[in-house]
Amino acid sequence: MDPGEGGSPAAPSTSVAAPGADADTREDAGKQVVVILVGPPGSGKSTFAEAVMAGAAAAGRPWARVCQDTIGKGKAGTKIQCLKAAADALKEGKSVLIDRCNLEREQRSDFVKLGCTVQADVHAVFLDLPAKVCISRSVSRTSHEGNVQGGMAAMVVNRMLKNKQAPLLTEGFSRITFCTDDDDIKKAVDMYSALGPSHSLASGVFGQKSKGPVQTGIMKFLKKADTSSVNKSSGTMVTSSERKTGQQNTTLKQENLEAGGACSMQVEKKLDNLKEKGEQSKERVSSDTSLCTLAFPSISTADFQFDLEKASEVIVDAATDFVQKHDNVRLVLVDLSQKSRILSLVKDKAAKKSFDSSRFFTFVGDITQLHSKGGLQCNVIANAANWRLKPGGGGVNAAIFNAAGEALQHATKECADTLRPGNSVAVPLPSTSPLHQQEGVTHVIHVLGPNMNPMRPDCLKNDYTKGCNVLREAYNSVFENFASIARSYPGKQNDETSSRKSASGVISPNDSKTKREGIDDSERTKKCKLLPSILTSQQHHERKGTNTLSYHDNSMGSSDAPNQAREEDNKKNGGVTNKTWGSWAQSLYEVAMHPEKYKNADSILEISDEFVVLKDLYPKAKRHVLVISRTDGLDSLADVKKVHLPLLRSLHSAGLKWAHKFLEEDASLTFRLGYHSVPSMRQLHLHVISQDFNSPSLKNKKHWNSFTSAFFLDSVDVMDDVDQHGSATINPDEKLLAMELRCHRCRSAHPNIPKLKSHIGACKSPFPSHLLKKDKLLSVSTGRTGCS
């Protein structure tokens, strides 16, 4: 990093500004900074603080470190001692580093106030490392100043992380730096070490990756004297000297949005009024990162010429309905023009409805520059796409593809080839995309709405009955895709945990470890090596060319042949799936098509016209069976349409029947029924799996997360989804499988699989509240069928 960027550092200041000194004098002397570190034990706060102090000392800059772990004569002290030490240091003209966990807003608010009182810049540096890293480090250290080490450390870290609250600008910070790995931390240390008295760092939120915003140049230095040009160039900067005036409307909007109290539609009107008075109009709107936010354009009302009045009704209905059903999400309808008629119509209609208006509002701005120009942090944006999912064509589609670069085209290609009206597809935006880097957008959801323009494909010729239905389907599809993405955001999971009911009504796993292992062992001896034999059988047929399956008419006998045929079919049908399957992934398909060949194998539990029930060859729990659909052409959930709803219900009923049977044999079990978002094996299959996860075949992170993250879609939800929207909402994000290892009951984090397994063998916490709804869990105590 070049600390001289924007001007070389000046000589260290020796003058000390009195607390009451006016701003100009203070700026001459160099602005003091209060840096509040935020992070759990093991996140490296002390290392950070020591490195910055060393850098500052070497450069002769007056900094003080206030460390709660050592403030009591080398031992841990109190918050009050820290506050006093910080106040004293500030009086002496020093900048201050607050080295304590500060994970909750309340814990850090007094330090923020202290900084504001002496008109120092107040910064947060959030050391937001993966829980497992913090736990590993804190468990293994031996001479920690605050004695958070050894076996207790994991518990302490987990408890703290459960309640962590990411810092927000509205707390009074002028700058927040997120560090999610050691590289980020090093950069932040370098930055603060090199911070000269005549420099100040840019205001805003920097380095936040997982929740949307934004890596906007963590290394950027800005000359303090030039605040006016800062505002001109970026439109989002708010320095402390401006807070009295420029931040007025920012604060107004932030408070309203975050408190969820006042109507944000009104807030926008107030903001509009301020704009009319010539005030700064491009302030940061909300730094609330606890809400996953979707920005979406009005669908079909531009080039597709859909009636605005009717469209606005659909938007308001769909959006208000959605935010009422989902926590921790926010929807923002965006249009470029201040005079947008669709925005006014939606605002008017929304004002007449009763809902939490901080979670659905309208916004004037460019959907590709919401963060950098509008200060609105959106994790996900929707794109009014064309049916070929190609760039160009003008409007929002061209703008988004332009802004996102080639990365979006490639990522889109991997997810889908075409789109039908009323459908959407969520595309994870690679981190190489400028839209990801600069605006913090992690996903683009392409959606195709109904068309009323005779010059465009699939014109509905003013059939608004159909048109409104398709438009509603389109919005529902976008919102549900968004909900799936939101579910994978870490903050959401913490919230679910914190709202967990104390009494679950679900029986805990059997206390007797010996008994459990005994059952496992007996099952292992009975295990039939069915699947490899199927593979052998199929390969044998392929070699001999005697396979009766129609796709082997292909002269090459390639196992990819059916995929090619199906890809063609998918394209013809406008479907969005085009997955190819390796030869090893065909076993279930083979069983489903020819179960009679294997009827003597003890792995097959039941065969009907619609399904086959099969013991999983590598069970990931004491009891784990698959209910495999026998419908040819249904490879996975992505292929499921409304017409398959009766089939889904049959699979579910069969799953329930077997779960009940297993519960009769072992009343300590709890079952969950569901599908993998993206299965590894071809042929739609429902997992019926006991929640003990006590199995030697559960070996890695992917196994664990495929059954305990949002990657696992509950059968009841899938049936509802298909019933309401005509298809299942799938989040294809592979990141779900790479997430850190968390207990499926108490959500505590663990550094590796063996440690996780030893924890889940003992954890008696109730299941998270979201699993207790809709009979997603089946146990003797619930005694329910799950049929609706």
Add this chain to the structure above:
DNA sequence: GTTCTAGAAC
């Protein structure tokens, strides 16, 4: 889906 294994982490 699993197995194998190099190399990272401890």
Add this chain to the structure above:
DNA sequence: GTTCTAGAAC
């Protein structure tokens, strides 16, 4: 030295 993960191959 041992444990554990993650990527390649099947």
